[in-house]
Amino acid sequence: MRSMEYATDVPFPGHFIREELDARGWSQRDLAWLLGVPEQAVTMIVNGKRGVSPEMAKAMGDAFDVNPDFFANLQKAYDMSKAREPNPGVARRARLQGLYPVREMIKRGWLENTDAPLLEAQMARFFEVSSIAEIPHLSHCARKTNYDTVSPAQLAWLFRVRQISNSMTVPKYSERALLESLSRLRSLLVDVEEIRHVPRILMECGVRFVIVESLPSAKIDGVCFWLGNSAPVIGMSLRFDRVDNFWFVIRHEIEHVLQRHGRDAEILDDLEGERSSDSPALSDEERIANRAAAGFCVSQNEMQKFIARKNPFFAERDVLGFARRVQVHPGIVVGQIQNHTKRWDFLRRHLVKVRQFVMSGAMVDGWDQVAPVSI
Numbered sequence: 001m002r003s004m005e006y007a008t009d010v011p012f013p014g015h016f017i018r019e020e021l022d023a024r025g026w027s028q029r030d031l032a033w034l035l036g037v038p039e040q041a042v043t044m045i046v047n048g049k050r051g052v053s054p055e056m057a058k059a060m061g062d063a064f065d066v067n068p069d070f071f072a073n074l075q076k077a078y079d080m081s082k083a084r085e086p087n088p089g090v091a092r093r094a095r096l097q098g099l100y101p102v103r104e105m106i107k108r109g110w111l112e113n114t115d116a117p118l119l120e121a122q123m124a125r126f127f128e129v130s131s132i133a134e135i136p137h138l139s140h141c142a143r144k145t146n147y148d149t150v151s152p153a154q155l156a157w158l159f160r161v162r163q164i165s166n167s168m169t170v171p172k173y174s175e176r177a178l179l180e181s182l183s184r185l186r187s188l189l190v191d192v193e194e195i196r197h198v199p200r201i202l203m204e205c206g207v208r209f210v211i212v213e214s215l216p217s218a219k220i221d222g223v224c225f226w227l228g229n230s231a232p233v234i235g236m237s238l239r240f241d242r243v244d245n246f247w248f249v250i251r252h253e254i255e256h257v258l259q260r261h262g263r264d265a266e267i268l269d270d271l272e273g274e275r276s277s278d279s280p281a282l283s284d285e286e287r288i289a290n291r292a293a294a295g296f297c298v299s300q301n302e303m304q305k306f307i308a309r310k311n312p313f314f315a316e317r318d319v320l321g322f323a324r325r326v327q328v329h330p331g332i333v334v335g336q337i338q339n340h341t342k343r344w345d346f347l348r349r350h351l352v353k354v355r356q357f358v359m360s361g362a363m364v365d366g367w368d369q370v371a372p373v374s375i
Contacts (some may be wrong), residue, residue, distance in 0.1 A: 012048035013074040020047075020064060031218035034063045051075050089116030096123060099137050100151045101215050102355050108213075110160055127159055153218035154268055160222060161235035164363055165208040167373040173206030173230055178258060181205055185251075186296065189328040192243050195354050196216035198250065199362040207257060209234045211359065214365020222249045224256035225266035232257040238358070240272075242351040244335025246358065248293045255292035261285045307340055316347060 021031060021150035028046060034040040035056075044050035052060070052075040061068030093116050096102045100123070106113045111122045121133040127135050136147045136155060147155050181201050188194035202209040208227075214220060214237035223235040234253040238246070249271060261267050267285060282290070294300055306322050314337060323330040331350040338344050355367075 006197070010077050012078050012357060013052050013071060014046040014048045016074055017048050017060070017071075031063065035059050045208055051079070075298045091292055092116035093119065095138070096120070100156055101153055101217075104215055105156060109364065110156075110163075115131045120309075126163070127155075128162075150268060151218065153215045154220050157212055157215050157218050157220055157237065158223055158225075158235070158266060159234065160212050160270060160365060161210045162225070162227075164210045164212070164365055164371045165227065165233040165235070166371050167371075168208045168210075168363060170203050170208055170231075171206045173232055175258065176201075178205040178207060178254065182254075182296070185254075189247060189297070189332060192329060192331075192352055192354050193357050195243075195357040196360045198358060202234065206231070207254075209362060210371075211238060211362050211366070213237065214239045219270045219272065220268055221245070221254045221271045222269045223266055224253045224262040224269075226263045231331065232262075238355050241353045242335065242353045242355050243270075243329050243331040244297070244351060246354045247297050247332060248335070251296040252289045252293040253287040256285065259285065259288060294336070298326055298336050301320075303340070304328055305332075307337065311341065314346065319347060319350075 015032075025254070029039050032042045035042065036059075041050070044057070045052060052071050054072060057071035058068040060071045078118045091195075093102070096119070102111065102119070102123075105111045105126075111119065111126065113119075114122070123135055124130065124132050129135055132138070136150075137152045150158070177264065184201055185198065188197060189371075199209050208231065210233065214234060218237075220237055221239055222237070224232065226232050234250070236246075236249060236253070236258065249269070252269065252271065256262055256267055269286075269289075291367070310318055318338070319333055320330050323333045326333070329350075329352075330347075331352055334347045334350045338346050359367075363371060
């Protein structure tokens with residue numbers, strides 16, 4: 001079989017088949033007989049009115065004693081030459097989707113589903129930059145950012161929290177009021193339904209409290225940052241909808257606020273497996289916040305004594321009795337025992353869900369709710 005060089009305007013496969021028939025002195029009827037098909041079928045292929053199917057490519061390969069891929073590639077080249085050019089917006093949208101969960105952001109109402117140029121403009125507004133070239137993590141980003149260690153999904157979640165918090169109106173922040181609120185918050189640890197008061201208590205202290213459902217693959221529990229130097233924001237994802245996790249995370253973020261952490265750069269927290277205050281991998285800020293959160297939930301002195309007395313056999317009645325004595329929900333004690341012993345299956349039924357209670361008084365985005373803020 002002679003090698004063929006294709007012109008820009010690729011001929012249909014029948015053009016080459018006709019040349020091979022002429023070179024062999026065969027007629028179309030001869031080829032139809034060889035293939036065992038009606039002559040009309042061969043005529044339609046030779047005249048470009050029918051393509052070469054994979055089955056026909058194999059049959060012609062036997063008839064002409066060549067690799068069937070030759071005919072299959074002829075058809076592929078011809079089909080590709082006739083295919084319309086794709087919308088240029090496909091590549092532009094793919095570039096965005098390749099890093100950021102754009103489709104999920106559209107689904108959640110953070111962005112409008114529109115053509116590529118307008119979508120890029122929305123993304124720039126969402127990330128508070130003047131052009132798409134400045135969006136962090138995009139391959140053509142024109143400048144370095146402070147978000148090198150933050151995943152794109154986490155960053156999108158963070159900016160949604162920021163977007164919502166900017167739309168909120170709360171009293172002027174009072175550090176003294178937030179300190180004094182700790183005793184009120186501590187009194188709520190016994191009953192999960194009392195969690196509904198947390199958003200109001202924080203708002204009265206001047207803290208913007210926002211709950212945004214986590215994006216897929218965005219391993220994040222909470223965030224602390226400031227709007228300016230005087231307006232603190234606490235964001236939570238409720239990634240783990242459990243009483244113990246809620247109270248640990250909220251107190252952890254409150255401590256960040258009290259310590260004035262997050263003024264220079266947002267503090268994003270993935271607290272799964274990082275609740276130990278003495279872990280060498282943690283920053284000083286995280287150790288401080290972890291220590292405050294653990295002690296707020298249960299006195300660590302009391303907790304250590306209880307574990308030392310009962311380990312490795314923790315009777316449920318003893319756990320419930322200890323929880324009553326320290327005046328917290330049993331799930332909070334169970335969570336601390338799990339964290340200390342790494343027995344993650346221990347009394348899991350006490351790790352009750354709290355989302356339905358905290359959402360009743362909070363600014364929420366997710367779980368089929370869209371926060372009332374403009375894009």
